[in-house]
Amino acid sequence: EVQLVESGGGLVQPGGSLRLSCAASGFTFSSYDIHWVRQATGKGLEWVSVVSTSGGTSYLGSVKGRFTISRENAKNSLYLQMNSLRVEDTAVYFCAREMLGTGMYAFDIWGQGTMVTVSS
């Protein structure tokens, strides 16, 4: 079964750090660009970051310099290191697989999400 499973969420104080993980199975992980998308309670979806198959990265402006995305193909895993966390980073964080193709594509596989709460 093709799936993504996130872990690592939790409660952290403002200014703190957290590392999210996303474990992939059922497909050739190294062949796909993988994204992080977040959703605050009762709000819409917000794209956060992407790591390409070649290791290139891109970030939402408000997290640039604070979040770092990485991948470890040998372990079929994606990571998001989140530093200097703010209250407004509170959300469910999903990892999502981008469809194969040339150019940019939609996200065809999503994990179930992991909750990050930033609060004192």
Added chain:
Amino acid sequence: EIVLTQSPGTLSLSPGERATLSCRASQSVSSSSLAWYQQKPGQAPRLLIYGASSRATGIPDRFSGSGSGTDFTLTISRLEPEDFAEYHCQQYGSSPRTFGQGTKVEIK
């Protein structure tokens, strides 16, 4: 950044009725790079439509997408009980990829 505006915010309909959801972009979406996702409470989004009008694998043909440029539509021809959910549009033609704020389809 392309801003996507979905309307209406909430759509109240009965099973068997037709649902028409709109997604309007602040600037033209390149190559019709627009997707629609369905999301139920506590669940991950599920891809329904990509390329504005192509159904994803396993999606019933009662779901259809149309549009180009700045105006896109998701149509559910006859609502089934399992279709009552939140729907999100996304443009992926330019960075950053952006989502609309969502349309909730609820049972009337």
